[in-house]
Amino acid sequence: MLNPAADFATARQTLQRRNRVQIADFLLRDIAERLAACLYHEVPWMTAERGQPDSPAWDPQTRQKRMPAAYRVASTGFHFVYDRYLIVDAMREGRDTHLLVHQVLRFFNSPPFLAFIRELTGDSELMMVGAQATRYLPGQFLRVHDDRHDEENRRYAYVLNLSRDWQPDWGGLLHFVDDGTGPQEVFVPRFNSLSLFKVPMRHYVSFVAPWARQPRLAITGWWHARPRDPASPA
Numbered sequence: 696m697l698n699p700a701a702d703f704a705t706a707r708q709t710l711q712r713r714n715r716v717q718i719a720d721f722l723l724r725d726i727a728e729r730l731a732a733c734l735y736h737e738v739p740w741m742t743a744e745r746g747q748p749d750s751p752a753w754d755p756q757t758r759q760k761r762m763p764a765a766y767r768v769a770s771t772g773f774h775f776v777y778d779r780y781l782i783v784d785a786m787r788e789g790r791d792t793h794l795l796v797h798q799v800l801r802f803f804n805s806p807p808f809l810a811f812i813r814e815l816t817g818d819s820e821l822m823m824v825g826a827q828a829t830r831y832l833p834g835q836f837l838r839v840h841d842d843r844h845d846e847e848n849r850r851y852a853y854v855l856n857l858s859r860d861w862q863p864d865w866g867g868l869l870h871f872v873d874d875g876t877g878p879q880e881v882f883v884p885r886f887n888s889l890s891l892f893k894v895p896m897r898h899y900v901s902f903v904a905p906w907a908r909q910p911r912l913a914i915t916g917w918w919h920a921r922p923r924d925p926a927s928p929a
């Protein structure tokens with residue numbers, strides 16, 4: 696599934712130096728294309744708004760009704776609206792097992808892939824990969840946050856980008872910011888690239904412009920170490 700021609704050696708060095716990297720041409724081209732088609736045509740999307748239960752993907756009327764309120768909430772602090780499909784939950788519940796995204800999740804948790812990410816990051820404790828498919832439509836967004844999660848022991852966040860020919864002025868870029876106000880680096884969601892960064896790190900997905908000609912599709916999640924045992928000292 697991985698593209699043997701991808702430059703993992705350079706990625707490893709960049710990751711060590713900067714704690715983040717974008718790796719081009721991550722999967723074999725054919726697999727990336729089939730995965731993109733799965734996200735484009737087959738995944739049963741839900742719309743996620745922070746603080747609300749996920750609901751079947753909002754139709755244009757629902758969007759028109761609900762987005763102004765979501766923007767008001769976003770003006771006061773952390774907030775998001777985007778479409779997602781929680782692959783781990785679906786797999787656990789035995790839903791949609793024919794979808795290619797399920798095979799990808801199994802591959803991500805296979806011994807060879809886990810060995811690969813331990814080698815890439817130098818983190819020998821990585822032992823589990825989670826995944827959701829995401830779709831950002833025009834007007835959707837994810838405000839700044841750092842992915843810290845007390846129980847899950849997230850070590851790295853990854854985003855496998857699956858929209859073709861994404862234009863930077865469509866928004867939907869992955870921005871990294873420091874603790875003040877300065878931008879640090881921006882990753883354009885190029886087709887079949889893997890954006891990878893160490894957690895915690897402050898970042899956001901910029902508002903997708905109304906003129907974006909496609910949804911911004913990705914498979915994203917975290918590379919986890921063993922969850923902390925609450926009974927044992929940190």
Ligand SMILES: O=C(O)CCC(=O)C(=O)O
Pocket residue numbers: 829837842854868869890898899900913915
């Ligand atoms: O899709 C991305 O580029 C980043 C997504 C993200 O930050 C998240 O889901 O926590």
Ligand SMILES: [Fe+2]
Pocket residue numbers: 840841842852898
């Ligand atoms: Fe994040």
